[in-house]
Amino acid sequence: MFYREAGDFSTTYQQDSQTFPIKFDRYRYYIVLAVAFGIIPFIINDYWASAVFVPFLIYAIAAMGLNILTGYCGQVSLGTGGFMAVGAYACYKLMTAFPDVSIVLHVLLSGFITAGVGVLFGLPSLRIKGFYLAVATLAAQFFLVWLFNRVGWFYNYSASGQISAPERTVFSIPVTGPNTEAWAKYMICLVFVVVLAWVARNLTRGALGRQWMAIRDMDIAAEIIGVNPLKAKLTAFAVSSFFVGIAGALFFAVYLGAVEVGEVFGIQKSFLVLFMIIIGGLGSIFGSFAGAAFLVLLPVLLKNVLVGGLGWPTDLAAHLELMIVGGLIITFLIAEPHGLAQLWRVAKEKLRLWPFPH
Amino acid sequence: MKLKLTALALSALMAAGPAMAELVFPSLSYRTGPYGANGIPFADGYADYFTLLNERDGGIGGVMTRVPECETAYNTEKGVECYEATKGDNPLIYQPLSTGITYQLIPKVSADGFPLHTMGYGRTSAANGKIFEWVFNYPANYWDGASIAINYLLDENGGSLEGKKIALVYHNSAYGKEPIRTLQELAAKHGYELLEIPVDHPGQEQKSQWLQIRQQRPDFVLMWGWGVMNQVAIQEAANIRFPMENFIGVWWSGSENDVIPAGAGADGYKSLNMHNIGTDFPLYDDLKTHVYDAGMAAGAGDQMGTVLYNRGIYAAMLAAEAAKTAQEIHGTAQINAAQMRDGMEALEITEEKMAALGMPNFGPAFSVTCENHGGSGRAKIQQWDADTQTWTILTDWIDSDRSVIDPLIAADSAAYAAEAGVEERCN
Numbered sequence A: 001m002f003y004r005e006a007g008d009f010s011t012t013y014q015q016d017s018q019t020f021p022i023k024f025d026r027y028r029y030y031i032v033l034a035v036a037f038g039i040i041p042f043i044i045n046d047y048w049a050s051a052v053f054v055p056f057l058i059y060a061i062a063a064m065g066l067n068i069l070t071g072y073c074g075q076v077s078l079g080t081g082g083f084m085a086v087g088a089y090a091c092y093k094l095m096t097a098f099p100d101v102s103i104v105l106h107v108l109l110s111g112f113i114t115a116g117v118g119v120l121f122g123l124p125s126l127r128i129k130g131f132y133l134a135v136a137t138l139a140a141q142f143f144l145v146w147l148f149n150r151v152g153w154f155y156n157y158s159a160s161g162q163i164s165a166p167e168r169t170v171f172s173i174p175v176t177g178p179n180t181e182a183w184a185k186y187m188i189c190l191v192f193v194v195v196l197a198w199v200a201r202n203l204t205r206g207a208l209g210r211q212w213m214a215i216r217d218m219d220i221a222a223e224i225i226g227v228n229p230l231k232a233k234l235t236a237f238a239v240s241s242f243f244v245g246i247a248g249a250l251f252f253a254v255y256l257g258a259v260e261v262g263e264v265f266g267i268q269k270s271f272l273v274l275f276m277i278i279i280g281g282l283g284s285i286f287g288s289f290a291g292a293a294f295l296v297l298l299p300v301l302l303k304n305v306l307v308g309g310l311g312w313p314t315d316l317a318a319h320l321e322l323m324i325v326g327g328l329i330i331t332f333l334i335a336e337p338h339g340l341a342q343l344w345r346v347a348k349e350k351l352r353l354w355p356f357p358h
Numbered sequence B: 001m002k003l004k005l006t007a008l009a010l011s012a013l014m015a016a017g018p019a020m021a022e023l024v025f026p027s028l029s030y031r032t033g034p035y036g037a038n039g040i041p042f043a044d045g046y047a048d049y050f051t052l053l054n055e056r057d058g059g060i061g062g063v064m065t066r067v068p069e070c071e072t073a074y075n076t077e078k079g080v081e082c083y084e085a086t087k088g089d090n091p092l093i094y095q096p097l098s099t100g101i102t103y104q105l106i107p108k109v110s111a112d113g114f115p116l117h118t119m120g121y122g123r124t125s126a127a128n129g130k131i132f133e134w135v136f137n138y139p140a141n142y143w144d145g146a147s148i149a150i151n152y153l154l155d156e157n158g159g160s161l162e163g164k165k166i167a168l169v170y171h172n173s174a175y176g177k178e179p180i181r182t183l184q185e186l187a188a189k190h191g192y193e194l195l196e197i198p199v200d201h202p203g204q205e206q207k208s209q210w211l212q213i214r215q216q217r218p219d220f221v222l223m224w225g226w227g228v229m230n231q232v233a234i235q236e237a238a239n240i241r242f243p244m245e246n247f248i249g250v251w252w253s254g255s256e257n258d259v260i261p262a263g264a265g266a267d268g269y270k271s272l273n274m275h276n277i278g279t280d281f282p283l284y285d286d287l288k289t290h291v292y293d294a295g296m297a298a299g300a301g302d303q304m305g306t307v308l309y310n311r312g313i314y315a316a317m318l319a320a321e322a323a324k325t326a327q328e329i330h331g332t333a334q335i336n337a338a339q340m341r342d343g344m345e346a347l348e349i350t351e352e353k354m355a356a357l358g359m360p361n362f363g364p365a366f367s368v369t370c371e372n373h374g375g376s377g378r379a380k381i382q383q384w385d386a387d388t389q390t391w392t393i394l395t396d397w398i399d400s401d402r403s404v405i406d407p408l409i410a411a412d413s414a415a416y417a418a419e420a421g422v423e424e425r426c427n
Helices: A023-043 A046-072 A082-097 A103-126 A131-148 A181-203 A206-219 A218-222 A229-255 A268-280 A283-310 A314-336 A339-353 B004-015 B034-058 B076-089 B099-112 B142-156 B174-190 B207-216 B228-239 B256-266 B282-292 B307-332 B337-345 B351-356 B402-420
Strands: B022-024 B026-027 B064-066 B069-071 B165-171 B193-199 B220-224 B247-249 B270-273 B378-385 B390-393
Touching: A023 A103, A023 A181, A023 B193, A046 A229, A046 A283, A046 B076, A046 B165, A082 A103, A082 A131, A082 A229, A082 A268, A131 A268, A181 A206, A181 A229, A181 A283, A181 B099, A206 A218, A206 A229, A218 A229, A218 B174, A229 A283, A268 A283, A268 A314, A268 B390, A283 A314, A283 A339, A283 B069, A314 A339, A314 B402, B004 B282, B022 B165, B026 B034, B026 B076, B034 B256, B034 B282, B034 B307, B064 B193, B069 B076, B076 B307, B099 B174, B142 B174, B142 B220, B142 B247, B142 B270, B142 B378, B142 B402, B165 B174, B174 B193, B174 B220, B174 B402, B193 B256, B207 B228, B207 B337, B220 B228, B228 B256, B256 B378, B270 B337
Parallel strands: B022 B064, B026 B069, B165 B193, B165 B220, B220 B247, B247 B270
Antiparallel strands: B270 B378, B378 B390
């Protein structure tokens, strides 16, 4: 009834190729943006920022990054945690070496540095694919974590090997360090998410994205129709690592403030982000958000219900949380192997016919 | 989903709303994960001591205590969540029992104004109260631990470690790396050779590390381990037949959980300890009457008398005594976090005080001052007897080598002060 193309006429080519061709979707998108920018910053508190929104937004960036590589270009990567560590340590080195430069620039530069590292570790993808590539990226994961643990230069030779983010400001409002207000933390992450999601959406529907998808669907066929696999695969690694690097930099500087590489950027992080895109939906920007929301918010929700609401012992709640999240993942994947994004697509199809299905 | 979450969290917040007239001691515990075996007894001891105070004395100074628990699983992200979840509850003191979470919390508590007590863990240079206003690590810290272990070895070897080879098996994290600098300085002073052997989190796989030890044949092995890493290391040491009496763990590597899995092979293993062990204290009679027999013991109620349970009790006792001191200083029973900090800074633990609490000679006597947040820096050595399944205290309190540690603390805290822009206090 509300959700249909009928009556919504495109009069220009721009309108014809817009991201949200249905009016209802467009308004929904603007409303989400308006709430995110106009309402949440005014009501957010420390708990909501640190436990819910900031991790959700940062994981959404990382999931988008991995989705570009795995979902759009078909290259499986288990090195996400390692690449996030590159972003975090690049950001730390830049923050401490050039304290007067804006943190936004540092975060972007960390993304570019990670992109360079990503391309380097993407080189094996030219020869191997599938599980073999996953193992090659797994090597990147372990090597990078080992490197940041081993070489003192990366953590400025601090006694503990920890890196901690000094205070940095944007428009003289602190966004890193302990004096950061909840809304400032949230806003800096939100701005990065919105810009990067816009970039990702437009990259993936442009020529580059089509090349990635051609490689994903069948690399020999893609090569025959003129897609350069070297360029397509390495750009996918570069763009993906850029996103993941920014996520790592924000994770360290804005979210945690102090990081120990083995614990924070270990193999679990790689798996977590991979699960996010599998549950959310491979090859979908919305899926990245949905997957990040599912895996970040659900444990916090369960904990609040079981411990805060029902008053159960914390250890029982923690074990149940694992079981419930695991059970839900399996249920979701059985019900919809293509993830939450596919559920969303099906729902939209049904909505178009509602209330008069055939 | 978000809406639902909002509603649920709101109702949770309201349920746990600000209740007046209580002293809140949040317990960021971990009863799950690879470190759970060590987290459980500590959390139980911590909770049971406050239950005892409530049941026997009606709280502290007439105000009931409350210990809300939050599960961190030793994970820094969950630690942040727990901190944010509890900080609106007027907490008096944070004790996260994790060096990683401590590093996260140091800047946060300093900005928000909550005392952080990291008893024998955390950032060693926080012992310098001039720089770290809100952080305390009495009664002893890692560098004390390293120095005490070396002093003990010096004693055992007739005052000289010249030409000896000492290996440090450590958890490859902030926690395990802490003692390295001290051990290096001490190596230069005493002429031993230091072999650094890292073990990655969580430490279930240590074959290569112990192979290296077998090849390099160190005279002594020190260990900075935690959780499952301890059990594996002791088992591996037993497997390569390393003489257990030459294997010394820090106080976090010396609980029953760590040695029992290795069975008879663990016999003779030594570790440091910062408090006494066993149930042979009058306090335990009170605990039995008021807590255990009343069915109010925390957790499964099966940890009484273990090393880490006693440590939980010790941590709770120090917190409660600091709260009492704060109540005396400020003349009010319902203290806040800032007043609690003053109490911690004026804390004085004497033999008489411990005896009055039913814990004679439980820990070292020490006092905290504005400059010194680190206490006396003493520990004992204990040894495991696999036949009787008990620890035995071997020595009296051993002092650490302050001439080496104090300059290191001054240097490291000065580096922090420069990084974080902190002014010196207490002048």
